[in-house]
Amino acid sequence: MPQVTHSGRGPARGGVRHDGPMDLEPYRGELVAYCYRMLGSFHEAEDLVQETMLRAWKARERYDASRASVRTWLYRIATNVCLTALEGRARRPLPSGLGAPSEDPGAPLTPALDIPWLQPFPDARYDIEARADLRLALVAALQWLPARQRAVLVLREVLEFSAAEVAEQLGTTVAAVNSSLQRARAALARVGDPAELPEPDDAGARDVVRQYARAFEAADVPALVRLLTDAAVLEMPPVPLWYRGRRDYGLFLERVFAMRGTHWLTRPLTAGGQPALAAYAPAPDGGHRLHTLQVFTVGAGRIARNVVFADPRVFAAFGLPGEISAEKSGSGR
Numbered sequence: 001m002p003q004v005t006h007s008g009r010g011p012a013r014g015g016v017r018h019d020g021p022m023d024l025e026p027y028r029g030e031l032v033a034y035c036y037r038m039l040g041s042f043h044e045a046e047d048l049v050q051e052t053m054l055r056a057w058k059a060r061e062r063y064d065a066s067r068a069s070v071r072t073w074l075y076r077i078a079t080n081v082c083l084t085a086l087e088g089r090a091r092r093p094l095p096s097g098l099g100a101p102s103e104d105p106g107a108p109l110t111p112a113l114d115i116p117w118l119q120p121f122p123d124a125r126y127d128i129e130a131r132a133d134l135r136l137a138l139v140a141a142l143q144w145l146p147a148r149q150r151a152v153l154v155l156r157e158v159l160e161f162s163a164a165e166v167a168e169q170l171g172t173t174v175a176a177v178n179s180s181l182q183r184a185r186a187a188l189a190r191v192g193d194p195a196e197l198p199e200p201d202d203a204g205a206r207d208v209v210r211q212y213a214r215a216f217e218a219a220d221v222p223a224l225v226r227l228l229t230d231a232a233v234l235e236m237p238p239v240p241l242w243y244r245g246r247r248d249y250g251l252f253l254e255r256v257f258a259m260r261g262t263h264w265l266t267r268p269l270t271a272g273g274q275p276a277l278a279a280y281a282p283a284p285d286g287g288h289r290l291h292t293l294q295v296f297t298v299g300a301g302r303i304a305r306n307v308v309f310a311d312p313r314v315f316a317a318f319g320l321p322g323e324i325s326a327e328k329s330g331s332g333r
Contacts, residue, residue: 024057024070024074031074032046032126034075036134036139037158038154040091041118048082056074079155093115094136095235095237095240097143101244102242102248105251105254107241110239111238118237120272120276120318121271122317131273137305139272142154142188144191150184152181153181212224212303213266217264218262229246230245232244232304234252235306235308236310237310238310260281261281261282265324267320274297276296278292288324290315290321
């Protein structure tokens with residue numbers, strides 16, 4: 001039976017010998033990232049990778065190292081698992097993908113729990129070398145593509161498999177893969193090119209979010225608004241409404257602080273390579289309770305988008321404690 005050999009942080013791309021057991025575990029992290037790009041759900045991605053590993057283990061005696069590396073073989077299995085899971089599924093959106101922005105900062109915050117919302121990717125859970133392609137904007141854009149086009153685009157342009165390898169993984173021809181890739185590129189161009197966004201790990205972006213965290217902890221709305229672009233977007237899944245522009249963004253924050261009080265605490269983290277923070281609201285008993293996870297897009301020294309998650313499943317995926325004290329906060333002051 002074959003054994004994967006690898007060195008460094010990531011698995012080898014084809015280092016296979018036939019003198020020991022097959023080790024699939026080194027591929028888990030990158031497979032979870034792949035399934036996340038396909039499904040837009042971290043929880044489903046983990047489940048589908050578990051299914052992929054189980055299928056691979058059951059089929060290990062039929063694996064032929066002369067035809068493909070273990071990595072390529074695993075991606076073929078994972079792709080089939082994802083395509084099956086996506087059959088008959090609606091896309092996972094963000095609120096801004098469902099309609100026009102709200103013009104009422106006082107509108108009721110009614111969750112739409114029947115919508116399968118896009119989820120962020122918790123970076124700390126897996127050691128993955130590149131995270132730019134896990135950005136919310138890109139994963140949201142991918143959701144507009146038919147499932148097979150989505151797979152072709154990710155396998156070819158994100159994971160850099162050859163057209164021949166992708167054809168093998170999808171059970172099709174190189175010509176069909178190239179045609180699907182062209183259609184996928186054209187479709188993404190119609191919904192906006194996420195590649196035009198700045199790199200999420202930019203030091204300037206992190207500094208802007210640190211300033212935002214300090215102002216947020218102080219409930220300083222004017223300072224927060226100064227950090228926004230003119231057309232900044234605020235959206236809050238599972239609440240379907242969203243806001244565009246500094247004015248409505250600021251008015252909504254005034255509403256939040258009026259409802260939840262001042263003297264918040266925050267903790268910095270990253271989601272899909274993007275700067276993020278966990279926000280803790282002051283509690284009546286004097287503690288601070290988890291309120292939201294906020295994921296930022298920063299461009300030209302200003303915050304262009306803030307996607308605010310209030311889903312307990314998202315909190316659990318990021319391993320966020322439900323309560324923290326002032327001593328355990330970390331806004332980066």
